[in-house]
Amino acid sequence: MPKYNPAEIEPRWQRFWDENKTFKTPTEVTGEKLYALDMFPYPSGEGLHVGHPEGYTATDIVSRHARMVGKTVLHPMGFDAFGLPAEEHAIKHNASPREFTEKNINTFVRQLKDLGFSYDWDRQISTTDVDYFKWTQWIFLVLFDTWFDADQQKGRPISELPIPAEISGAGEDAVRKYQDEFRLAFESHAPVNWCPALGTVLANEEVVDGLSDVGNHPVQRMPLRQWMLRITAYADRLESDLDAVDWPEGIKKLQCDWIGRSTGAEVDFFIGDKDQFETWKNARTETGFPRNLPTDALRVYTTRPDTLYGATYMVIAPEHGAVEALTTAEQGPTVKKYCDDAAMKSDRDRQDDRTKKSGVFTGSYAINPINGQPVPIWVADYVLASYGTGAIMAVPAHDARDFEFAKTYDLPIIAVVKPPAKAEIDLEKLMAGEVCFAGVGTAVNSASFDDLPTEEFKIKIIESLESTSVGRSAVNYKLRDWLFSRQRFWGEPFPILHELDEAGNRTGIMRPVPLDSLPVDLPFVEDFQPHGRPEPPLEKADDEWLFPIIDGKKYKRETNTMPQWAGSCWYYLRFIDPKNESAFIDPELEKQWMPVDLYIGGAEHAVLHLLYARFWHKVLFDRGYLSTPEPFKKLVNQGMILGDVEFTAFRDTNEQWVSAELTCENDDRKTVLQSTGEELHVVKLDPEQAEKEKNGDHFVLKSDPQIRVDSRAYKMSKSRGNVVNPDVIIAEYGADSLRLYEMFMGPLHQSKPWSMAGVNGVRNFLDRVWRMLVDEKAEELVLSSAVGDHAPTDEQTRMLHKTIKAVSGDIETLGFNTAISRMMEFVNFFTKQSERPKSLMEPFILLLSPFAPHLAEELWKLLGNNSSLAYESWPKFDEALTVDALVEVPIQIMGKIKTKISIERGKSKQELETLALQDPKIVTLLEGLTVRKVIAVPDKLVNIVAN
RNA sequence: GGGGGUGUGGCGGAACUGGCAGACGCGCUAGAUUUAGGAUCUAGUUCCCAAAAGGAGUGCAGGUUCGAUUCCUGUCACCCCCA
Structure with a gap:
């Protein structure tokens, strides 16, 4: 009668934990602390996806284990709830996005509680809470109040910005506008x-x-007009501080590449008559290299200054400031049209390798400073205004895009780098301008620099350029400043006021909303329909909100809102002190809890969220609000959970099967016959209809083995209909089974296909755990008669200690799949034992508890304990009891196992060798052979080399 | 095109610094038990040969080594990210 019934057990324990606040974070950190954090979810209308509980279960296991080893644990959950879907819902139904969001959050909370996670729910936050975004706005004002001191590599208060004399002499407004140019939060067009x-x-x-x-x-x-955040100022630190964190190397590299630091040189090409070049150059040597862009020269950034002798033309971006000045009257209309067209294209389109490079000649020439040669200046959209200086020197022989462009427009190509022999480049063709080589080698056609290796040449030529002040070494980043405003309703309003003049126009003076007036809440609006203009929806707010009057001055509120990233940039800090009304975080608490010890979430946030959050963190650190330079000590990315494996076959229009290798996808993502392009029917097969090919790697139709079929797992998606709903799994198998299955599927970081049969498998395991302790035949819930105060046998004790060792170690390394398999072995062993000592069952239940907490609590109680096991001490193991006295050692001849001997552990090499050579089977096999060498590895194996 | 990752039974996956390949689970096969089972228990389950003996085997081809899933070189396939 008392079968394992999670539907009854689980809600009961969830209520118990809730009512007793079992997982409330202690007010004081005593001993070691653990801050285990999940990437908080966006509460979508679809509810929880099976992907969510994967990472959440992992951090929950770590947290529960940590409590049992005596650590003080912070394990919170919240919601990243601003964002487009809620606003789109609001527009569609003309309903408040807040109501919709709150409803979704309630669903998420219910689902998360159903899974039995040990969150401290008193710390639940949502980025949309007014009490929360008050501080998001406050942090924005810190960014607004900060400038980056490049010399100190540190963000400092704007009041400490040195003001040049000519500015301070021009009055207060001039000073404020000057300061605005340096703020980390600034306006841009x-x-x-x-x-x-x-x-x-x-x-x-x-x-x-x-x-x-x-x-x-x-x-x-x-x-x-947009708000930007000057994240580029922190590029160097965002890159170098990655060395100090325990993150996957792949993620670090992704961030590095995103930051895209490169070193090279800035070089000025003189614009003017060739005759005046020497004069200009001499003047330059006197004045030095100008900080700002000169008007008598075109400045380029290059990572390959060593190819300067091969620069045969120049290209400027269509948006480059000098386009008009450089365009001759004759070329005027052509250039104008080209620039207008380019404005319609995205950066991505313009850089796409597949599209043909296009461009137009401006009519002007610049002088190459290294050899005094004039080169034509072109406008082309493959050069972006936002990267480097917006202008490049083109070296077609050594850059693929320049090469393609030069070929298209018949521009000269001069090779200046001789490839190393192993590069397999046809030197003759390279010299003839028929191929392009982008690697490093040795210099040719480069006057006195000839024969220098590329790296050495770079250093020499920069020295040379610097000596005449026509160039200098420079660092450049791919990272761009962060476009921080959105024209949406459902986001944090900017706490910024624009001063208006008598006529109601902006004076250009901004002031932050006074701290005591925060938060700036979202205004009430009649409806959420967009007006289709780029101006933000908040322009629809009433005048009372829109035009505050402070000290008799009329202002207009900033009507842009912040992007969704804003709230997620600092939520991990608020969890530490979620109710604080006087500060975003108490500095003492911050010191106790930061940094986050373990941060688990999807790899899709590898770049943006993690980079943005690190940026804000560093600014707050610089300004003295935080004690750690990095927020997340250890980061782990969980893999994606794919749908169940699907078998797919294809039929042509005549209903004939088509083998999978003859198909392909066309541009419309339809499956077609490779040879003719004929569209095919896609048939989803029952797994019964497919089988593995004999002696092959493919799956084929059972009914016709000539026909190969596709077998793979797809990403879960509504359209494919392979989404698994956690609610359904909990109802059918229980939360403990779901948790256990997600951990048992495979390594945490790996993506893996879902399998319903697998869920059933772990449910079987939990049933076996139940039956190991519970008498299923009894009327009442009582212990099985096999369980009692028996004295454990040595074998039983060893089994327990081995299991404790393995499970403890696996939790440390997040190897949950193997931890579970070890517990399965324990249960398999003890269900066969007719006497199951209680003294061994109890520690086992503790081992199981982080994984399947409901079942563990239930059985813990049944074993006679009156309180929750959440803070029981984690079982300890004795190393001596984890090893068997006897060990089986294989004996090999020439690397092939011939026999095995069972011997006492710890025999020496000599003893092993003797034992092996005495073995009767080995003696027989060695007849007629000469033993050349014997390799003996204690407790592992013996290998005899003989011939 | 660039970067990252992964290739091990019918399937998901184990194998610590090179040392018994296939732990654990699913599925499958046989048997037991049961009124019944999609329950439970027992045994088996990498492939080849009817079985044994034996042989082959960690995507493929080489290499280093007494010994390679693990290290090296080359190569193929798939997945993810970026362009």
């Missing part, structure tokens, strides 16, 4: 991605293939 359908401007990373990432709507480029 950058070209942005305007998406008419969404009615908003998108960040570059939200645009894919010229379409919006959300909704696939067309995106066009237009200039707009």
Whole structure:
């Protein structure tokens, strides 16, 4: 009668933990602390996905284990709840995004509680809570109040910014405008991605293939007033501090590449008559290299100054400031049209390798400073205004894009780098300008620099350029400043006021909303329909909100809102002190808890979220609000959970089977016949219909083995219909089974296919655990008669100690799949034992408890304990009891196992060798052979080399 | 095109610094038990040969080594990210 019934047990223990606040974070950290954090979810209308509990279970196991080893644990959960879907829902149904969001959060909380996670729910936060985003706004004001001192490599208060005399002499307004140029949060009129359908401007990373990432709507480029965050100032530190954190190397590299630090040189090419070049150069040597862009020269950034002798033309971006000045009257109309067309294209389109490079000649020439040769200046959109100086020197012999461009427009190609022999480049063709070589080698056609290796040449030529002040070494980044404003309703309002003059126009003076007036809440609006103009929806707010009057001065509020990233940049700090009304975090508590010891989440946040959060963290650190330079000590990315494996076969229009290797996908992502392009029917097969090919690697139809079929797991998606709902799994198998299955599937960081049969497998294991302790035949819930105060046998004790050792070690390394398999072995062993000592069952239940907490609590109680096991001491093992006295040692001849001998552990090499050579089977096999060598590894093996 | 990752039974996956390949689970096969089972228990399950003896075997081809899933070189396939 008392079968294992998670549907009854689990809600009961969840209520117990809730009512007793079992997992409340202690107010004081005593001993070692653990801050285990999940990447908090966006509470979508679809509810929890099986991907969520994967990482959450992992941190939960670590947290529960840590409590049992005596650590003080902070394990919180919250919601990243601003964002597009809620706003789209609001527009569609003309309902408040707040209500919708809160409803979704309630669902998420219910689902998370159903899984039995040991979160401290008193610390639950949402980025949309007014009490939360008050401090998001406050942090924005810290960014607004900070400038980056490049010499000290540190963010400092704007009041400490040195003001040049000519500015301070020009009055207070001039000083304020000067300061505005240096703030980490600043306004800019950058070209942005305007998406008419969404009615908003998108960040570059939200645009894919010229379409919006959300909704696939067309995106066009237009200039707009925007807020930017000067993340580029922190590029160096964001890169170098990665050395200090325990993150996967792949993620570190991704961040490094995103930051894209490169070293090279800035070089000025004189614009003017060839005759005046020497005069200009001599003047330069006198004045030095100008800090700002000169008007009598075109400045380029290059990572390959060693190819300067091969620079045969120059290219400037269509948006480059000097386009007009450099365009001759004759070329005027052509250049104008070209620039207008380029404005319609996205950066991505322009850099796409597949599209033909295009460009137009400006009519002007610049002088190459190294050899005095004039080179033509072109405008082309494969050069971006935002990278480097927006102008390049083109070296077609040694850059693939320049080469393609030069071929298209018949520009001269001069090879100046001789490839090393192993590069397999046809030297003759390279010299003839028929191929391009982008690697390093030795210099040719480079006057006195000939024969220098590339690296050495770079140093020499920079020295030479610096000596005449026509160039200097320079560092450049791919990282761009962060476009921080959105034209949306459902986001944090900026706490910024724009001063207005009598006529109601902006004076250009901004002031932060006074701290005592924070938060700036979202205004009430009548409806959420976009007006289709780039101006933000908050422009629809009433005048009372929009035009505050302070000290008799009229202001207009900033109506942009912050991007979704804002709230997630600092939530890990708020969890430490979620209710603080006077500060975003108490400094004492911050010191106790930071940094986050373990941060688990999806790899999709490898670049943006983690980079943005690190940036904010560093600014707050510089300004003295935080004690650690990095927020997340250890980061782990969980793998993606794919749908169940699917078998797919294909039929042509005549209903004939087509083998999978003859098919391909066309541009419309339809499956077609490779040879003719004929569209095929895609048939989903029952796994019964497919089998593995004889002596092959493919799956084929059982009914016709000539026909290969596709076998793979796909990403879960609504459209494919392979989404697994955790609620259903909990109802059918229980939360403990779901938790256990997700951990048992495979290594945490790996992506792996879902399998319903696998869930059933771990449920069987939990059933066996139940039966190991519970008498299923009894009327009441009582211990099985096999369980009692028996004296454990040596074998039984060893089994326990081995299991404790393995499970403890696996939790440390997050190897949960193997930890579970070890517990399975324990249960398999003890279900066969007719006497199961209670003294061994109890520690086992403790081992199981982080994985399957409900079942463990239930059995712990049944074993006679009156309180929760959440803070029981983690079982300890005795190393001596984890090893068997006897060990089986294989004996090999020429590396092939011939026999095995069972001997006492710890025999020496000599003893082993003697024993092996005495073995009757080995003696027989060695007849007629000469033993050349015997390798004996104590407790491992013996290998006899004989012939 | 660039970067990262992964290739081990029918499937998910084990194997610590090179030392018994296939732990554990699923599936499958046979048997027991049961009114019944998609329950439970027992045994078996990498492949080849009817079995034994034996042989082959960690994507493929080489190399280093007494010994390679593990290290090296080359190569192929798939997945992810970026362009």
